[in-house]
Amino acid sequence: MTSDTPLTAEQILIAAEDVFRRFGPAKATVVDVARSLGVSHSSVYRHFPSKTALREAVNQRWLDQANRQLKVISTDEGLGTASERLHSWLTTLFATKRKKALDDPELFATYQVLTDENSGLVEEHIETLIGQIAEIIHVGVDAKEFKLTHIQNTARAVFDATAPFHDPAYAATWSDPKADDRFDAVWKLVIGGLQAAR
Amino acid sequence: MTSDTPLTAEQILIAAEDVFRRFGPAKATVVDVARSLGVSHSSVYRHFPSKTALREAVNQRWLDQANRQLKVISTDEGLGTASERLHSWLTTLFATKRKKALDDPELFATYQVLTDENSGLVEEHIETLIGQIAEIIHVGVDAKEFKLTHIQNTARAVFDATAPFHDPAYAATWSDPKADDRFDAVWKLVIGGLQAAR
Numbered sequence: 130m131t132s133d134t135p136l137t138a139e140q141i142l143i144a145a146e147d148v149f150r151r152f153g154p155a156k157a158t159v160v161d162v163a164r165s166l167g168v169s170h171s172s173v174y175r176h177f178p179s180k181t182a183l184r185e186a187v188n189q190r191w192l193d194q195a196n197r198q199l200k201v202i203s204t205d206e207g208l209g210t211a212s213e214r215l216h217s218w219l220t221t222l223f224a225t226k227r228k229k230a231l232d233d234p235e236l237f238a239t240y241q242v243l244t245d246e247n248s249g250l251v252e253e254h255i256e257t258l259i260g261q262i263a264e265i266i267h268v269g270v271d272a273k274e275f276k277l278t279h280i281q282n283t284a285r286a287v288f289d290a291t292a293p294f295h296d297p298a299y300a301a302t303w304s305d306p307k308a309d310d311r312f313d314a315v316w317k318l319v320i321g322g323l324q325a326a327r
Numbered sequence: 328m329t330s331d332t333p334l335t336a337e338q339i340l341i342a343a344e345d346v347f348r349r350f351g352p353a354k355a356t357v358v359d360v361a362r363s364l365g366v367s368h369s370s371v372y373r374h375f376p377s378k379t380a381l382r383e384a385v386n387q388r389w390l391d392q393a394n395r396q397l398k399v400i401s402t403d404e405g406l407g408t409a410s411e412r413l414h415s416w417l418t419t420l421f422a423t424k425r426k427k428a429l430d431d432p433e434l435f436a437t438y439q440v441l442t443d444e445n446s447g448l449v450e451e452h453i454e455t456l457i458g459q460i461a462e463i464i465h466v467g468v469d470a471k472e473f474k475l476t477h478i479q480n481t482a483r484a485v486f487d488a489t490a491p492f493h494d495p496a497y498a499a500t501w502s503d504p505k506a507d508d509r510f511d512a513v514w515k516l517v518i519g520g521l522q523a524a525r
Contacts, residue, residue, distance in 0.1 A: 279512070286512035290488035298496045314477070314484035318520030325519030 136168060138176045138186070145187050150236045154243055159183060185250065188243040192254040195225055203261035211269025212320055215287070218265060222258070223294040223312060230300040241297055259284050266323070275323045283323070290319055334366060336374045336384070343385050348434045352441055357381060383448065386441040390452040393423055394459075401459035409467025410518055413485070416463060417517075420456070421492040421510060428498040439495055457482050464521070473521045481521070488517055 145162045152161060159180050163170040177183040202208060202218045209217070230237045244251050263284035269275035277283050293299045294312050302308060343360045350359060357378050361368040375381040400406060400416045407415070428435045442449050461482035467473035475481050491497045492510050500506060 282508065282512045283516070285509060286516050289491045289509055290513050290516055293487045293490050296496075298494075310480065311483060311487055314480045315488050318481070318484050318488055318517055320520070321523030322516030322519030325523045 136166065136172050136176070140166065141173055141176055141183070142187050142190050145183055146191070146236070146239075149184075149187065149243070150233075150239045154184065154239050184243055185247055188240065188247050188250055191240055191243075192250060195222075196254070196257060198225070199258065199261055203264045206268060211265050211272060211274050212324070215262070215265045215269070215323075216316060216320070218261065219287075219291055219294070219316065220312075223291075226295050226297070226300075227303040227308075230297070230303055237297070237300065244297070255288070259288050262287050269323065276325065277323065287319055287323075291315060334364065334370050334374070338364065339371055339374055339381070340385055340388050343381055344389070344434070344437075347382075347385065347437050347441070348431075352382065352437050382441055383445055386438065386445050386448055389438055389441075390448060393420075394452070394455060396423070397456065397459055401462045404466060409463050409470060409472045410522070413460070413463045413467070413521075414514060414518070416459065417485075417489055417492070417514065418510075421489075424493050424495070424498075425501040425506075428495070428501055435495070435498065442495070453486070457486050460485050467521065474523065475521065485517055485521075489513060 141162065144166045145157075148157045148162045148165050151157075159173050159177075160170045162183070163173045166172075173183070177186060198221055199218055202214055202221060206214075208214050229240075259281075263280050266275055266277070266280050266284055266287070270277065270280060288295075291312075293302065294308075294315070305311075339360065342364045343355075346355045346360045346363050349355075357371050357375075358368045360381070361371045364370075371381070375384060396419055397416055400412055400419060404412075406412050427438075457479075461478050464473055464475070464478050464482055464485070468475065468478060486493075489510075491500065492506075492513070503509075
């Protein structure tokens with residue numbers, strides 16, 4: 130690629146992710162990203178006005194990727210009952226996070242650094258996820274599958290109660306052979322709680 | 328106090344906690360602890376053969392303190408039904424941790440450092456706590472209050488599902504005015520799950 134090839138934002142984000150992983154997000158510069166693409170740094174600045182903007186966009190892209198599959202599960206009622214979909218949603222969240230953490234620990238650590246400095250993005254991401262859980266619960270309540278009143282609070286409770294299976298703070302425990310059994314046991318409590326009469 | 332006063336281990340541990348808090352556990356030495364008591368370092372070494380042993384003992388004392396009140400709740404069947412006692416146990420755990428984290432953040436941070444280096448102690452502590460939950464659940468199952476089969480796995484699930492309300496990794500969220508509501512919502516899920524027929 131030469132410096133006069135038109136660059137897409139997506140190409141820059143892919144390259145930036147790789148550069149951040151290799152150099153560490155603190156040390157990596159916009160010039161490093163431009164160099165890895167064989168372009169001048171102004172080509173990068175055309176899309177991202179600052180290093181901060183680039184870091185945020187890389188982080189946002191990573192969070193969006195995680196959301197996409199979950200969004201399908203939370204909206205496609207053809208995928209099963211609310212209980213089945215909630216199980217599939219939580220299992221997918223855990224599996225996706227675990228795969229990222231175990232397959233590419235350097236990249237995962239890189240994102241921990243980015244995430245810590247973009248707490249606003251992460252809060253928004255978490256609100257989106259809780260909203261998806263709420264959507265599934267809503268369907269379950271309408272179908273009389275779940276018996277509860279405060280959907281939004283309950284959705285957050287489901288998210289909180291499964292924290293050890295999606296919060297990166299627990300990543301070190303995800304390779305434990307008992308992790309799946311522990312997830313199952315929490316799932317049983319959660320689904321029992323949702324189905325229980327109040 | 329002079330160097331010929333017989334020192335108890337407990338006196339040393341109290342002084343060491345204070346010294347660790349003031350100097351940071353990495354910098355604090357056995358000599359600092361001895362000096363704060365007005366004794367020679369050999370008086371300290373008589374009880375704790377090394378700085379490592381002293382640090383472990385300080386950490387163990389802190390963990391034991393947390394256990395004591397919880398142990399009473401987990402063993403005294405006069406305190407209510409299993410559901411009531413489990414609620415009281417979890418509420419006490421959360422309140423104790425939160426009080427420690429918010430009242431004396433320096434000491435709490437000190438213990439995070441100690442805890443990270445004594446992961447064996449912490450695992451044992453967690454097993455003890457899960458054992459206490461299991462004891463309460465056992466009573467609940469006998470009384471037909473809870474309907475479940477795997478008591479030990481379920482006890483761990485209760486502990487895991489309430490992690491945001493006792494894991495020090497979440498300490499920063501405990502001053503949030505919504506923390507109690509979030510705890511309540513998780514509690515409702517958990518108790519509903521325990522009472523639900525399988």
